Amino acid sequence: MQQTYSLPPEAVTNYQRDGAVVLRGVLNPEQLAQLERGIEHNLSHLSPLALVASQPDDPGRFVEDFCTWQTNPDYAAILRHSCLPAVSAALMQSQTVRIYHDHLLVKEPGTRQPTPWHQDQPYYNVQGRQNVSYWIPVDPVPLESTLRFVAGSHAGTWYMPRTFRDHQAKWFPEGSLAELPPIDQQPEHHRQLAWALQPGDAVAFHMLTLHASGGVGATQRRRVFSARYLGDDMRHAVRPWRTSPPFNGLSERLPDGAELADDLFPLVLSRGASAAESSTA
Numbered sequence: 001m002q003q004t005y006s007l008p009p010e011a012v013t014n015y016q017r018d019g020a021v022v023l024r025g026v027l028n029p030e031q032l033a034q035l036e037r038g039i040e041h042n043l044s045h046l047s048p049l050a051l052v053a054s055q056p057d058d059p060g061r062f063v064e065d066f067c068t069w070q071t072n073p074d075y076a077a078i079l080r081h082s083c084l085p086a087v088s089a090a091l092m093q094s095q096t097v098r099i100y101h102d103h104l105l106v107k108e109p110g111t112r113q114p115t116p117w118h119q120d121q122p123y124y125n126v127q128g129r130q131n132v133s134y135w136i137p138v139d140p141v142p143l144e145s146t147l148r149f150v151a152g153s154h155a156g157t158w159y160m161p162r163t164f165r166d167h168q169a170k171w172f173p174e175g176s177l178a179e180l181p182p183i184d185q186q187p188e189h190h191r192q193l194a195w196a197l198q199p200g201d202a203v204a205f206h207m208l209t210l211h212a213s214g215g216v217g218a219t220q221r222r223r224v225f226s227a228r229y230l231g232d233d234m235r236h237a238v239r240p241w242r243t244s245p246p247f248n249g250l251s252e253r254l255p256d257g258a259e260l261a262d263d264l265f266p267l268v269l270s271r272g273a274s275a276a277e278s279s280t281a
C-alpha cells in the first residue's frame with residue numbers, strides 16, 4: 001500500500017517548466033525515521049560502488065554510495081511504499097513508474113567540497129524525457145548548502161559530464177557535447193532555484209536539470225538520500241564506457257533502445273496494463 005500526498009496543483013506545471021520543484025512534507029515522521037535508519041545502515045555497510053568525493057585534506061568528508069536498495073529494507077520501503085511513486089507519475093506525466101536507483105550523498109560536518117554544476121543523465125545509461133530524481137535530506141539544510149538548480153536547463157542540451165575533482169571527460173569523448181555555460185558568472189542568463197529544506201521535505205528534479213551545491217558548516221551534517229525513477233518513454237542507452245552508476249551485465253540481456261523491463265528496475269506503479277509486472281510492487 002503506497003502513501004498518498006496532496007501534490008500542490010502548480011507543482012506539475014513548475015516541474016515541467018523549470019525541471020525542479022520543492023515538495024514540503026513529502027515524507028511523514030515515521031518514514032523519515034525509517035530513511036534515517038536506512039542511511040545509517042548504508043554508511044556502516046558501504047557497497048563496492050561507494051566513494052569519497054572530497055579531497056584528502058578536506059576538513060569534512062563527502063561520501064557517496066549507489067544502488068543498495070535491494071539489500072537495505074528501509075530504502076526499499078521508501079522507494080516502493082512512500083508517496084514517491086505516485087508523485088513521480090504526476091510529475092513525469094507517466095502511466096508507469098520504475099525504480100531506477102538510489103544514491104547516498106552525505107557531507108559530514110565541515111565538508112568544503114562543493115558539488116560542481118552538472119546534469120545527471122549524461123552519466124547514466126538511459127535515454128528519454130520522463131524521469132525524476134528526489135533529493136531528500138534527513139537533516140535541516142540551510143540555503144547556503146542546499147541543492148541549486150538552473151531553471152529550464154532540462155530543455156534538451158546535454159552538457160559534457162566530467163569527473164568532479166579533476167574535470168576529466170571519462171564518458172562522452174571530448175568535443176562531442178556542449179561545455180557548461182558560466183552559470184555563476186551570468187546570473188541574468190541562468191535563473192537559479194534553491195530552497196532551504198527541513199527533514200521531510202524534498203526537491204524533485206529532472207535528470208537533465210543542471211544542479212550544484214556548496215560545502216557544509218562546521219557543525220552541520222548533511223545526510224541526503226536520492227531516489228531516482230523512470231517513466232513511460234525511458235529506454236536503455238547502451239554505452240561503450242562504464243556509466244555512473246554502472247549496471248554490470250545489463251547490456252548483455254537488454255539491447256540498446258529497449259524498455260527497462262528488468263529485475264533491477266521494478267515497476268512500482270502502473271495505471272494501465274502490465275498487471276503481472278506491477279504485482280511485484
Ligand SMILES: O=C(O)CCC(=O)C(=O)O
Pocket residue numbers: 103105115120133135147211212213224226
Ligand atoms: O548532494 C549533492 O551535493 C549533489 C547531489 C547530486 O548531484 C544529485 O543528487 O544528483
